[in-house]
Amino acid sequence: MDLLRVKSISKTYGSGETAVHALKKVSFSVPKGEFVAIVGESGSGKSTLLNMLGALDIPTSGKVLIDGKDIFAMDDKRLTIFRRRNIGFIFQSFNLIPELNVEQNIIFPVLLDHQKPDKKYLEELLNVLGLKERRYHLPNQLSGGQQQRVAIGRALLTRPALILADEPTGNLDSQNSSEVIALLKEASKKYEQTIIMITHNRSIAMTADRVLQVSDGVMTDFGRCNE
Numbered sequence: 001m002d003l004l005r006v007k008s009i010s011k012t013y014g015s016g017e018t019a020v021h022a023l024k025k026v027s028f029s030v031p032k033g034e035f036v037a038i039v040g041e042s043g044s045g046k047s048t049l050l051n052m053l054g055a056l057d058i059p060t061s062g063k064v065l066i067d068g069k070d071i072f073a074m075d076d077k078r079l080t081i082f083r084r085r086n087i088g089f090i091f092q093s094f095n096l097i098p099e100l101n102v103e104q105n106i107i108f109p110v111l112l113d114h115q116k117p118d119k120k121y122l123e124e125l126l127n128v129l130g131l132k133e134r135r136y137h138l139p140n141q142l143s144g145g146q147q148q149r150v151a152i153g154r155a156l157l158t159r160p161a162l163i164l165a166d167e168p169t170g171n172l173d174s175q176n177s178s179e180v181i182a183l184l185k186e187a188s189k190k191y192e193q194t195i196i197m198i199t200h201n202r203s204i205a206m207t208a209d210r211v212l213q214v215s216d217g218v219m220t221d222f223g224r225c226n227e
Contacts, residue, residue, distance in 0.1 A: 001031060001032055002029040002030060002031050002032075003030055003031060003032040003033075003034075003066065003067060003161055003162060003194040004029060004030040004053070004064075004065070004066055004162060004194060004196070005029045005063075005064075005065040006026060006027055006028050006029070006052075006053070006062070006063075006064055006065075007027055007062055007063040007064075007065070008025045008026070008027050008061065008062040008063070009023055009025070009026045009027070009049070009052055009059045009061075009062035009063070009064065010023050010024055010025050010026070010059060010060050010061045010062055011023040011045075011048050011052065011057070011059050011060050011217075012060045021217050022045045022048040022217055023045050023048055023049055023052070023059070023214075023217045024216075024217040024218050025062070026045075026049060026062070026214070026217075026218070026219045027062075027219075028212060028219060028221060030194055030196065030210075031194075032161075032192060032194055033188060033189070033192040033193065033194060034188070034194055034195075034209050034210060035184065035185055035188040035194075035195045035197070035208045035209045035210075036195065036196050036197070036208055036209065036210045036211075036212060037197050037198075037199055037204070037205035037206075037207075037208035037210070037211050037212070038050070038196065038197065038198050038199075038211075038212045038213070038214060039198075039199060039200070039202060039205045039211060039212070039213050039214075040213055040214040040215055041200075041215070042200075044214045044215050044216065044217070045214045045215075045216070045217040045218075046198050046214040047166065047198065049214060049219075050164055050166055050196065050198055052064060053087075053162070053164055053196060054083065054087050054089060054164045055071050055072070055079055055082075055083050055087070058072060059072065066082075066086060066087070066161055066162055067086065067161050069082070071083075081113075084109065084112070084113055084158075085113065085158060085160070086160050086161045086162065087160050087161070087162050087163075087164060088154075088155030088156065088158060088160035088162070088163040088164070088193075089155060089163075089164050089165075089166070090148075090151050090152055090155050090163065090164070090165040090166070090168045091151065091166050091168075092166055092167040092168065092170040092171055093171065094139070094144075094147045094148055094150070094151045094171075095151065096139040096147055096150055096151065096154075097139075098138065098139050098140060099138070100138075100139075101135065101136045101137060101138055102126075102131055102134050102135045102136065102137055102142070102150050102153075103122070103126070103135040103136065105139070105150050105154055106122065106125065106126075106150060106153040106154045106157055107122065107157060108154065109154060109157065109158055110157060110158060113158070117157065118157075121157065121159075122157065125153045125156055125157060126153070128183070128186065128190075129149040129150075129152060129153050129183065130146075130149065131146065131149055131150065131153065134146060143176070144171055144172050144173075144176060145172055145173075145175075145176030145179060145180065148168060148169075148171075148172060148176070148180050149180070149183065151168075152168075152180070152183055152184065152187070156187055156191065156193070159191070160193075161194065162194050162195075162196065163184075163187070163193050163194065163195045163196070164195075164196050164197075165184065165195060165196070165197040165198065166198050167198055167199060167200065168180055168181075168184070168197060168199075169181065169199065169201065169204060170200075177201075177204065181204055181207050184197065185207065185208075188209075209224055210222070210223065210224050211223075
């Protein structure tokens with residue numbers, strides 16, 4: 001079953017001769033539990049696409065369906081709640097709250113939704129992410145790799161249907177990059193998370209289940225990496 005379906009998404013900025021066509025009728029689908037990498041040069045449209053998938057920006061035309069729901073048919077309030085409960089974000093810059101420790105940063109989205117965190121699942125994540133001994137450390141007491149693991153834990157804790165990772169290894173060295181990608185792959189398989197990752201690094205992209213390329217707003221599907 002497809003968790004994500006993108007139907008002829010287009011995004012145009014401006015109009016007339018100065019119009020910029022960031023995305024041009026992009027269509028693809030992703031089944032539940034698949035780990036997909038999107039590659040492309042700067043300005044190719046891949047970040048614009050990720051913003052559409054996360055409902056952070058609105059397309060000029062086309063549809064995005066997550067778990068069968070047309071996200072752009074929702075009003076602002078419903079969309080905000082749906083995004084918070086169904087989409088997890090992992091950013092290159094980590095976006096941790098400096099005053100909160102590891103555990104508090106991970107559970108923050110759950111508290112924001114006025115819910116109680118699943119303590120058992122939290123302990124499992126801290127163990128899988130190798131953060132159990134760091135749970136009470138602040139972000140500035142962690143390495144870059146550890147901070148990104150916290151960001152991954154934060155994205156996973158709400159058990160979202162879809163995780164969007166924007167250059168998650170962009171600020172990391174090669175060893176930490178490998179560890180973060182391994183964690184994402186494990187999350188995809190162990191927790192049946194559907195993950196869409198943007199990366200400039202083609203060797204990292206090839207570790208995903210499938211690779212898509214965006215170039216000048218047009219998408220090419222390179223197919224599954226293990227075939």
